[in-house]
Amino acid sequence: MNSIERKVRIRNMDKLEKLLEQMSLKEKINQLLQLPGSYYENDSFLTGPAQERGFCEDNLKLAGSVLSVSGAGTLKALQKKYIDRHPHHIPLLFMADIIHGYKTIFPIPLAIGCTFEPEIMEKCCAIAAKESAAAGLHVTFSPMADLVRDARWGRVMESTGEDVYLNSCFARAAVRGYQGENVKEKGKIAACVKHFAAYGAPEGGREYNNVELCDATLKEDYLPAYQAAIDEGAGMVMAAFQTFNRIPATANKYLLTDILRKQMHFQGVVISDWMAVHELVLHGMADTDKEAAMLAFGAGVDVDMSTAAYADNLEKLIEEGEISEKDVDAAVLRVLELKNKLGLFENPYKDADEEEERRVVLCREHRLWAREAAAKSFVLLKNESGLLPVTDRAEKIALIGPYADRKAMISAWSIFGEEKDCITVKEGLLEAGYLNIEVEEGCHMIDGHMQLGGLARGSVGFEDEEQAGQMYKDAVDLAKRSDKVILAIGEHRFQSGEAASRADITIPKGQQELLKGIYQVNRNIAAVIFTGRPLDLREVEKYAKAILIVWFPGTEGGNAIADILSGTKNPSGRLSMGFPYCVGQIPVHYSEFSTGRPASTLKNGSRFGSVYMDIPNEPLYPFGYGLSYTEFQYGGVELDKDIMTGSEEITASVTVKNTGNRCGEEIVQMYLQDKTGSVVRPKRELKGIEKVSLKPGESREVKFILDENMLRFYTKSGEWDSEPGTFFVYIGKDSDTQNKAEFELVK
């Protein structure tokens, strides 16, 4: 902050403090309440769910923020009515989950992670902000910076993956995209980084479950991505649902105050997750909502999302001396400051504008970018005998599967996105000139008995056996009379996202049967897989010659898929989360620690190693893995020196050559390994990425600068430091690369 900015801030703070002085305690406490927007949308407030949850008319009049409503017209009207009734005319904050796009839906965050290009995240978030701001929103509950290593957990789709470095780059880029230089500017919204902390590691991959991590793992692996978002200026942080160190994050003073406020220097607003304050009662941490409010507020939660615990109890808790009015003032001031940063005191409607909303939402430019981002996020896992791309548009293509002509290819977290706006695979292929395609669904998306919960009701085809048999037969017949089969299969979109943990992470059984049936009559199968998580693909791997992972690709999915299948674009995505061999391996990640009995040292069939008896240790497809339609060859790793002293840097370089016959993009990945440390160190850690675009026959030297900072970790004495000794530098195409050199750190 320069001196002018500081003065402006002080002047603003003066005004905000004066406003605070004029507010009654009740008015202040209500600033710390967030209500669902639906309460404002109809007149049934006093008889509906709001009343059941213990809210009263005063809460409606005075609440500081609202979530999950949008639309310029709606929000302007709501804001106007609210401000008119509010004693100090303080504007409301409008928040919502804009997770991967507002109406123009981009690929899911896990897919964007696979681009290994944070600039893509930045651009997607900037567009999402532009559309949301025009629709009247001020804050998004994004990015989710939770590190994820357990594919059973449904929310891995909201993260950018298993790696600390990559997640941090993406979290930072997302905040930059949403907020820009100054969140007050037109088309910008504030970011709320979540879920603090370590929500991504629930035991057994089961949603909302306890998290067990040691402090060093928390600090070294889980906190950096939140920190990156905070350093980039994220306006808010959301506390996680789960228990950490035996205390739910919502009531966890160590996480929210000692770490978040004191060590990470976060100065913005902390909000609870949905009803999480009340859930402290269910966790068995509090007997009553009053006690829950005391614990959550005392731990450092400023805003209570969707419960009446704060609104009903903070005043009493102050009277009883359990919390101080000074602390309430500080929390309220943070909320007012956020409103002020967004410019709401000057213009409470900010960018809400029906005309602009119509103009920008789903406009051509945004759709084009959604197509580009989606194509870059797809990962080609297998391509035997160059089955893909399908360059001959006259070939007879059987397009089969529940996703062949399905618009529902946005994730469960596309709350404002609409299926009707999506381009299906069939539509994309026809548009790309594949006129000789025939389409069959082949089977229903999921098996009839599978429970998807309320949200998905109506979207599942429950099987009538006769009809299912006919669908299957029609599909197999079509495959038989076709040259190639494009099999568009995968998870239902409600099989991932919140509350979508799965113990079996294969594609639904009916779809596997379809794959096997088709294999009997046609071996040229390219499986195009829709998913929100890494899957167990052993069966697909057995029968499909080509496998393309397209995640939930968003509004322009079908066009982007056609771009890749046709070879108009060359796949360049790499896995930001490895695909396990099977569920029994989970959690599995490339940066694991060395054991005392590594598989590599096992001799003469000895069993006493850190291995499974029945499956390999390695995932089916590791972190960083992905193919291209061309080939890249790596030269050896060269270092300009082999000793690093103090602040000196080492340049590591490698020459990459496109040895195939198409232009292509390669993601060059640099990993470091600390051979010996005062604590056990990961086998390797990603420390640098560089995307290069090469023409056939072209080569490029790629350089990485290594410095002492990159070698730091939490040492035995708890210091963030590096230790002298040998380090290995690996540079290659994925986390399995053996292409390495070594150097010494001398201190």
Ligand code: BGC
């Ligand atoms: C989720 C959050 C989300 C919130 C508001 C919760 O259930 O865990 O990620 O932001 O709802 O919709």
